[in-house]
Amino acid sequence: MKQTRRIFLQTSSAAIFSTTLVRPSLASNPGARWMGCRLVQGQHYASLFDGTGKVHINIPLPGRGHGIVATPGGRHALVMARRPGTFILVIDLDTGSVVHEITTSIDHHFYGHGCFSNDGHLLYTTQNDTGTGQGVIAVRDATDAFALITTFPSGGIGPHEIALMPDGLTLAVANGGIRTLPELGRTKLNLDTMSPSLTFINRETGKLLADHHLAADKHQLSIRHMSVGPSGIALALQYEGPKTDTMPLLALFNGQTLQLIETPASEARAMRNYAGSIAHDPSGEIVALACPRGNLISFWDATSGAALGRQTIVDACGVAPGNQPGEFVVTGGQLAAQSSPSSLTPTASFADTQWDNHLQRIA
Amino acid sequence: MIQNLVQKVAAPLLAVAMWATPATADTFAPEDYIGLVEALTDKIVIPAYERFAIETSVFSETLKSFCGQPTTVAAETVTRRFHDTMDAWAQARPILLGPVLNAPGPARFQFWPDKRGTGQRQLRLILTTKNTRVLTAQTLAAKSVALGDLQALEYVLFDDPQTTLLNDPFRCAYANAIADLQRSRAALLLQDWTKPAGFRDQVIGSANGTEAFFDEREAASAFLNSVIGTLEIVRLQKLDRPMGLTVESARRSRVESRRSGRSFRNITLNLETAHAFFTVPGGINSLLEKLPGNDNAQRVEKLFTDIATDLENFDTPLSTSVEDESSRPQLEALLTKLRTLQSLIQEHVAADLALVPGFNATDGD
Numbered sequence: 001m002k003q004t005r006r007i008f009l010q011t012s013s014a015a016i017f018s019t020t021l022v023r024p025s026l027a028s029n030p031g032a033r034w035m036g037c038r039l040v041q042g043q044h045y046a047s048l049f050d051g052t053g054k055v056h057i058n059i060p061l062p063g064r065g066h067g068i069v070a071t072p073g074g075r076h077a078l079v080m081a082r083r084p085g086t087f088i089l090v091i092d093l094d095t096g097s098v099v100h101e102i103t104t105s106i107d108h109h110f111y112g113h114g115c116f117s118n119d120g121h122l123l124y125t126t127q128n129d130t131g132t133g134q135g136v137i138a139v140r141d142a143t144d145a146f147a148l149i150t151t152f153p154s155g156g157i158g159p160h161e162i163a164l165m166p167d168g169l170t171l172a173v174a175n176g177g178i179r180t181l182p183e184l185g186r187t188k189l190n191l192d193t194m195s196p197s198l199t200f201i202n203r204e205t206g207k208l209l210a211d212h213h214l215a216a217d218k219h220q221l222s223i224r225h226m227s228v229g230p231s232g233i234a235l236a237l238q239y240e241g242p243k244t245d246t247m248p249l250l251a252l253f254n255g256q257t258l259q260l261i262e263t264p265a266s267e268a269r270a271m272r273n274y275a276g277s278i279a280h281d282p283s284g285e286i287v288a289l290a291c292p293r294g295n296l297i298s299f300w301d302a303t304s305g306a307a308l309g310r311q312t313i314v315d316a317c318g319v320a321p322g323n324q325p326g327e328f329v330v331t332g333g334q335l336a337a338q339s340s341p342s343s344l345t346p347t348a349s350f351a352d353t354q355w356d357n358h359l360q361r362i363a
Numbered sequence: 364m365i366q367n368l369v370q371k372v373a374a375p376l377l378a379v380a381m382w383a384t385p386a387t388a389d390t391f392a393p394e395d396y397i398g399l400v401e402a403l404t405d406k407i408v409i410p411a412y413e414r415f416a417i418e419t420s421v422f423s424e425t426l427k428s429f430c431g432q433p434t435t436v437a438a439e440t441v442t443r444r445f446h447d448t449m450d451a452w453a454q455a456r457p458i459l460l461g462p463v464l465n466a467p468g469p470a471r472f473q474f475w476p477d478k479r480g481t482g483q484r485q486l487r488l489i490l491t492t493k494n495t496r497v498l499t500a501q502t503l504a505a506k507s508v509a510l511g512d513l514q515a516l517e518y519v520l521f522d523d524p525q526t527t528l529l530n531d532p533f534r535c536a537y538a539n540a541i542a543d544l545q546r547s548r549a550a551l552l553l554q555d556w557t558k559p560a561g562f563r564d565q566v567i568g569s570a571n572g573t574e575a576f577f578d579e580r581e582a583a584s585a586f587l588n589s590v591i592g593t594l595e596i597v598r599l600q601k602l603d604r605p606m607g608l609t610v611e612s613a614r615r616s617r618v619e620s621r622r623s624g625r626s627f628r629n630i631t632l633n634l635e636t637a638h639a640f641f642t643v644p645g646g647i648n649s650l651l652e653k654l655p656g657n658d659n660a661q662r663v664e665k666l667f668t669d670i671a672t673d674l675e676n677f678d679t680p681l682s683t684s685v686e687d688e689s690s691r692p693q694l695e696a697l698l699t700k701l702r703t704l705q706s707l708i709q710e711h712v713a714a715d716l717a718l719v720p721g722f723n724a725t726d727g728d
């Protein structure tokens with residue numbers, strides 16, 4: 001829900017303190033940074049911290065934030081509003097200041113994610129055309145104050161995470177399939193008929209190149225988040241059907257087919273039908289699924305889909321690559337932690353904090 | 364390669380580490396949470412929906428009778444019954460779980476805020492063209508929620524003092540259709556909770572897993588989230604948004620129920636229900652009291668009481684107060700207390716109860 005701009009304007013950059021708990025290998029790379037959104041005493045922030053838990057940037061937000069994307073080159077980070085928000089803040093990572101705010105047109109809202117072209121000139125964001133309910137990709141000129149250049153269809157309803165494929169030309173879009181309207185809040189309007197998809201779009205022409213769906217009897221598995229790795233795309237799912245059903249939450253796209261990964265029943269039950277974010281480790285061989293309803297991070301082989309283990313952290317949702325192969329940084333509740341399939345070591349505790357959905361490695 | 368990598372970092376595989384589980388996770392047994400959700404269901408939710416069903420029914424009957432024989436005296440009864448219905452809705456509005464969330468959500472009872480004015484434009488068109496297709500609950504149900512909700516009813520009743528139900532038969536018939544639709548929707552909402560295998564059973568049976576809840580803690584979290592969500596709606600939608608950043612940017616048109624002059628009353632009743640989640644026998648306070656040395660129940664109580672007193676102390680309607688420089692400090696103080704209360708519940712009471720307040724998982728994103 002929209003946070004008050006009153007607080008945004010009145011709040012100083014307070015609440016930046018954390019308690020370092022241990023100094024594992026994260027601290028061995030002092031240049032590494034991670035950025036996430038969090039709630040501190042009723043105010044939403046975007047915060048940049050290092051492996052010791054030291055907060056370097058703490059920006060109050062005008063509402064709840066969601067995804068974060070760094071510009072190629074790493075000079076700026078874009079903090080995106082959670083749906084159905086309408087702001088993106090452009091933050092200068094050297095000065096820690098907001099240098100620009102992007103807003104949608106009145107008949108659109110953001111879905112919380114975006115990506116850049118490899119040269120950093122173009123920003124692509126997922127948006128909802130509230131008039132038609134169709135998903136839209138908006139293209140903005142990063143060299144001209146992010147002026148809107150054009151829009152094209154996302155190929156589905158409820159486009160969420162978007163990523164540039166390694167060819168530099170193709171956009172991959174996770175269309176969640178759930179229709180919402182801003183005037184009806186976050187009420188889901190089409191759960192019986194939802195049809196999520198993974199689409200591929202030529203970023204220069206806007207042409208839909210391919211779309212992939214899960215089996216018809218899995219149409220209530222919303223495709224929301226993804227991570228692109230060397231072996232393909234790993235997708236995090238959330239199930240919108242009865243909670244008495246137990247569903248797999250990981251799908252892999254190997255370049256040709258979209259495959260739902262068989263999940264041991266005990267693992268699926270623990271994950272509670274909801275994965276909130278996904279990331280590859282630095283090697284690209286392991287993916288971590290964050291499951292906040294299950295209070296766990298679940299680890300998988302990025303190629304074979306074999307289950308590798310899970311670690312427990314309350315309200316786990318932020319997940320990003322760590323420093324070493326097999327390592328991740330995760331956030332949940334007040335904590336940031338270093339994790340692998342076999343261990344989880346808290347690195348810092350942040351006072352009065354609730355870490356939000358996503359975590360982005362910045363450097 | 365992958366095998367080697369995993370062996371380096373994983374010994375043993377599939378190990379499960381327990382970190383950062385709330386300190387009080389084992390303080391409460393499943394029956395504690397079931398006791399809580401049962402108390403909240405049977406002492407707050409069901410009575411609130413029963414009252415809403417009754418009041419909408421009485422209002423519908425009153426309007427039906429009035430439109431057949433409109434008199435000035437009877438018009439006063441219509442107004443009184445409208446406020447009774449709105450009181451019942453304002454008490455039920457904080458229930459932010461269960462069937463009320465089914466599409467199209469709470470907007471089918473109250474489409475507000477209407478940020479783009481679409482509802483109002485549709486209403487004006489209906490009243491101008493006297494479109495007879497909205498004159499039965501059945502046909503009205505198929506139209507935009509903005510044409511058949513309590514906000515539309517308020518508009519028809521109060522927007523134009525010169526054109527009232529007394530002198531405009533179309534307006535009377537339209538109001539009658541809206542009230543009839545609300546009656547049927549309120550009855551269905553109650554039934555969805557109380558019928559066999561309805562939402563009450565989903566809540567009470569949550570310890571064994573139901574279609575709605577994985578377990579009793581998830582059910583308890585949904586109730587706690589209702590309180591948090593209500594505080595946020597009151598704070599941001601009902602106060603902060605019409606206030607604007609400055610008195611110059613305040614907008615009385617953004618005030619809820621301004622035409623019927625019951626904006627503060629809605630807020631008061633919303634907060635009374637949220638407060639009752641703590642105070643009813645078997646409610647949240649009964650769990651907090653089991654925690655030695657924990658004073659959060661007292662802190663919550665003081666804030667709810669202070670806020671209720673602050674609301675009583677406003678001597679002008681909210682639509683006037685938001686544009687009045689002298690009322691600004693009072694409104695700002697109210698916002699601060701609401702924010703403190705929300706933060707206390709979301710960040711501390713939730714932890715006390717070993718509940719994750721659904722920050723990352725409430726409705727998915």
